[in-house]
Amino acid sequence: xAGVIQSPRHLIKEKRETATLKCYPIPRHDxxxxxxxxxxxxxxxxxxxxxxxxxxxxxxxxxxxxxxxxDYHSELNMSSLELGDSALYFCASRVGSGQDLTEAFxxxxxxxxxx
Amino acid sequence: xxxVTQMEGPVTLSEEAFLTINCTYTATGYPSLFWYVQYPxxxxxxxxxxxxxxxxxxxxxxxxxxxxxxxxxxxxKGSVQVSDSAVYFCALSRSGGKLIFGQGTExxxxx
Numbered sequence: 001x002a003g004v005i006q007s008p009r010h011l012i013k014e015k016r017e018t019a020t021l022k023c024y025p026i027p028r029h030d031x032x033x034x035x036x037x038x039x040x041x042x043x044x045x046x047x048x049x050x051x052x053x054x055x056x057x058x059x060x061x062x063x064x065x066x067x068x069x070x071d072y073h074s075e076l077n078m079s080s081l082e083l084g085d086s087a088l089y090f091c092a093s094r095v096g097s098g099q100d101l102t103e104a105f106x107x108x109x110x111x112x113x114x115x
Numbered sequence: 116x117x118x119v120t121q122m123e124g125p126v127t128l129s130e131e132a133f134l135t136i137n138c139t140y141t142a143t144g145y146p147s148l149f150w151y152v153q154y155p156x157x158x159x160x161x162x163x164x165x166x167x168x169x170x171x172x173x174x175x176x177x178x179x180x181x182x183x184x185x186x187x188x189x190x191x192k193g194s195v196q197v198s199d200s201a202v203y204f205c206a207l208s209r210s211g212g213k214l215i216f217g218q219g220t221e222x223x224x225x226x
Contacts, residue, residue, distance in 0.1 A: 004158075033213060042204060042216040043159070056213055090158060094212060104212065106151075106159040 002026055004093050004107035012113045013081050021076040021110045025093030031055070032074040033104065034066060035090040043090055049074060081114045088112075117142040121205050121217035128224050134192040136220045138179075138205035141186065146207040148172075148181055148188040149214065153202045162190075162203070195224045 005024040013019050025032050031050045035043035036059075045058035049068035060066075063081075068074045072093075078085060088111050094104040122137040140146065150162040150172070163172030168183035177192045188205060205217040 031212065035214075042218045043214070045213045045215070048213055058213065092159075092214075096212075103161055103164070104214065105161075108158045 004091055004105050006089075006091050006107035006110050008110060009108065010111045010113075012115060014115055015081055015083060017081050017114075019078045019081060019112060021078070021089050021091075021112070023074045023076070023091030023093075023107060025072050025074070025091075026105055029093035029095050029105075030072060031094050031096060031104075032068055032072070033092040033094075034060075034074070034076050035092065037088040037090060037109070039087070041087075046076070078112075083114050086112060086114045117146065117207060117209060117215050119205050119207055119215055119217035121203075121220050124202075124219070124221040126220060126222050128195055128222070130197055130224055130226055131194045132224075134190070134195045134199075134222070136190040136203055136205075136222070138188045138190065138217060139186050140188065140205075140207050142207055142209060144209065145183075146209050148179070149206045149208065150177070150179055150188070150190050151204045151206060151214075151216075153204065153219070155201070159204065195222070197224045197226055200224045 033048040034046040037043040046060040048056045052068045066076045088109045090109045092104040092106045118141045147166045149164045151159040152162045163174040165172040165181035171180045202219045206214040
């Protein structure tokens, strides 16, 4: 069965550079979530999209932006990277939004290392 | 606000031992509750869930019961295996579907 695809799996960037992380949801999933997991930490919600519109926003720095495209894939753009941005970034997708509690499926994550 | 608190790890058990990982939550209204498992170097996998009070979620020998009176969702397994070694996250979901995770509990099962 198709799963959530994230690319790249690993990324090394220097401080002050930019990075773009991509997420391809499961077919027919219209909702995408982004989470950041620091070393030894729990995943923290960053932002979500439903039907190409931002549906919720968490602890996402102003240096980061994201969008969901017409084919429902999503990209997380990170600028002026800092050492503290080094983390595992997860994308999850599901069908529907609001109180519809269908299961969210997670991708393998992108490990970003800022040096 | 909404939050999840898990027992601290790491938890080290011998194979076939009984497992309990405590999880309590704070939330307004009636959240749905989840346990996710993360194997080394991998993403998060849903282990089980419960959507209302007194529901019991179960999967692969793991169980957890949604206890509204104690705001708890403790994870249990009667007999753990080496392959169960992973990090376990308790989580809740309110409107919008975003997940709020606990800090995770690392489980190590020795042969």
